[in-house]
Amino acid sequence: MSFDNIKIIDPYVENGMCAEVKLTLANDADVDAVEAKANFHFPTGYREYVTTLGRGEYCSYIRIHMPGKILSEYRDYQRFLDEYWFWDLGADVISKSKATQSINVGDTMDGDVILFHPSNPEELFVLPRHDDMSHRIGSNLYDAIDWLCVYRHNPHSGSVGENHERRYFVPWNPLAATHGWLIPQDA
Numbered sequence: 152m153s154f155d156n157i158k159i160i161d162p163y164v165e166n167g168m169c170a171e172v173k174l175t176l177a178n179d180a181d182v183d184a185v186e187a188k189a190n191f192h193f194p195t196g197y198r199e200y201v202t203t204l205g206r207g208e209y210c211s212y213i214r215i216h217m218p219g220k221i222l223s224e225y226r227d228y229q230r231f232l233d234e235y236w237f238w239d240l241g242a243d244v245i246s247k248s249k250a251t252q253s254i255n256v257g258d259t260m261d262g263d264v265i266l267f268h269p270s271n272p273e274e275l276f277v278l279p280r281h282d283d284m285s286h287r288i289g290s291n292l293y294d295a296i297d298w299l300c301v302y303r304h305n306p307h308s309g310s311v312g313e314n315h316e317r318r319y320f321v322p323w324n325p326l327a328a329t330h331g332w333l334i335p336q337d338a
Contacts, residue, residue: 152196152293154203158319163326174322176205177218185218189225191254191269196292207322208260210315213299215257215265215292228255228264238278241285245276250285256292263311265295279311286311 163169182198200215208214216224233251245253249268253276257265262280265288267273275295277288288298300315 152297154196154199154320157204157209158317159204160319160321161324162321163324168326169324172322173324174205175207175217176203177201181218185222189222189254189269192272194256194267194272194275194292194295195290196296197256200292204320205322207320209296209320210300210313210318211321212260212313212315213257213265213296214259216255221254221256225254229253232278238283238285240283244285244287250276250278259299259313261311261313263299265299277311282311 161172236247253266253268264278267275273290275289289295302312302314
C-alpha cells in the first residue's frame, strides 16, 4: 500500500468556499526530531502518511496525529490510559502495563485509539471506544488503516471499525472548525 494514490477530497473546495486544496504536511525533519527527542521510532508508513497526506481524516474516519501533537501529548495520554483502562478482555493482546507505556499515533471518529509500544513500532494496536477487547491491527500503518476500514462486531465485547471500500482523504481545513462559516477577524 502507498498513500500516493489516495484521492484527496476537500468539500470546501468542491463547494467553492476555498480556491484550492491545501495540505498541512509534516516534513522528514519534523518526524526525525520527534523520534530523537522522545527516543522511539514511528511505525513503517507513518512518515509517508504525514509527509504525503498530513493532517486530516482518512475516509472521514481515521486521524493520524502529526509529529508535534504526538510529542506534546503522548505522556498525558499514557497517564489517561493508566487512570481509565477498561480493555481487560484484551490483556493477552496488550496489557495495561504495556499500553500505558505506548504512543498514541492516531484515533478514529468513534474514539478508538491507535497505538504502538516504543520497543516494537512494527506492532500496532487499537483500543476501541465501543469494545472491551483490544486488538492487534497490523505490523505497519498501512495494515492498521486497512484493518480499521472494515467493520467488526463481537457480540461479547463490542464493535470496532467502519466499512470503506473506496479510499480517500479529507485534509484539515480551517473552515471545518466553524462548519464553513467565515468569521470576521477582530478589527
